[in-house]
């Protein structure tokens with residue numbers, strides 16, 4: 525059957541694009557065990573080191589005692605538990621929106637929001653470097669899909685001004701997942717208000733990490749428009765929050781519309797309530813442990829400083845996502861492998877995740893990295909420069 529599959533797989537291999545999974549035997553942390561070997565890892569989105577936190581493990585056990593394991597049904601049948609409900613109310617309050625709604629994953633949240641809010645007569649305006657889930661959502665919605673160059677607000681404004689679509693939905697990563705840079709949120713909100721558009725802001729990498737008490741990108745000092753009714757805010761709970769899931773926070777009418785018509789909300793089983801129970805603990809740690817964000821900022825500063833006088837070029841980013849631009853896929857893979865031989869994991873990110881010729885190493889930093897961990901990475905990189 526389908527003999528072309530083997531040809532395609534071979535072609536992928538030859539272009540340095542074949543992907544492999546490695547089997548991780550330990551919990552997620554700055555050091556992980558793979559094949560019985562210890563590796564220093566710069567490859568997870570567990571930015572605050574919560575994925576294996578003892579308080580979360582305790583809350584998961586407590587949640588299991590209280591709620592059992594499976595939710596048993598979708599939210600609209602009878603799977604919506606007290607734990608889900610309290611978490612939604614807490615998330616709404618934490619992010620400053622009237623209501624919030626839990627989704628199973630960020631991928632499903634983006635699919636649900638975009639398809640519920642936009643259809644054939646509508647137009648979607650999207651940054652070209654948005655996450656794949658936002659692009660898939662736009663295609664599925666059948667709205668007119670207009671992509672503007674990365675961060676090009678003038679191009680966006682032109683397209684908004686030219687559009688006579690029924691509804692306009694601007695969608696953007698808040699922190700771009702493969703670049704680490706931050707969208708001009710304040711200006712995006714202003715444009716959306718001017719052209720009566722909604723802004724779907726995907727803060728998968730900002731929630732927990734950025735803004736006062738980790739409340740996300742809308743709480744950065746220069747965003748300050750958090751109360752605009754034009755914002756639909758999405759964030760994930762499997763990255764900095766260390767657990768699993770995602771939520772959307774917005775005006776009550778938007779959230780109610782999602783409950784009525786977001787298909788990836790309606791036609792799926794609710795997540796285990798014990799996850800929501802543990803996420804309440806996670807939110808407390810996010811809010812109270814300011815030292816986690818401070819340590820993370822120090823790690824970011826150290827990485828930049830240690831690579832300053834080397835030939836390695838970090839992309840401009842002030843977030844824990846610190847990409848080293850390499851260019852060719854084969855070369856990115858070669859360097860990633862060489863680091864791995866030295867016991868360090870940094871993933872090579874290749875097309876189609878990033879544009880052609882823009883393959884990179886995506887270094888992601890965590891609170892749990894120690895200064896000597898970062899030194900070990902930069903020293904290994906500097907040795908590699910000499911090798912090549």
Ligand SMILES: *Cc1c(COP(=O)(O)O)cnc(C)c1O
Nearest residue numbers: 629630631655657701726728760
């Ligand atoms: C990870 C990510 C998602 C998907 O979230 P999941 O909960 O992992 O499905 C969506 N958007 C962005 C920008 C992401 O980085």
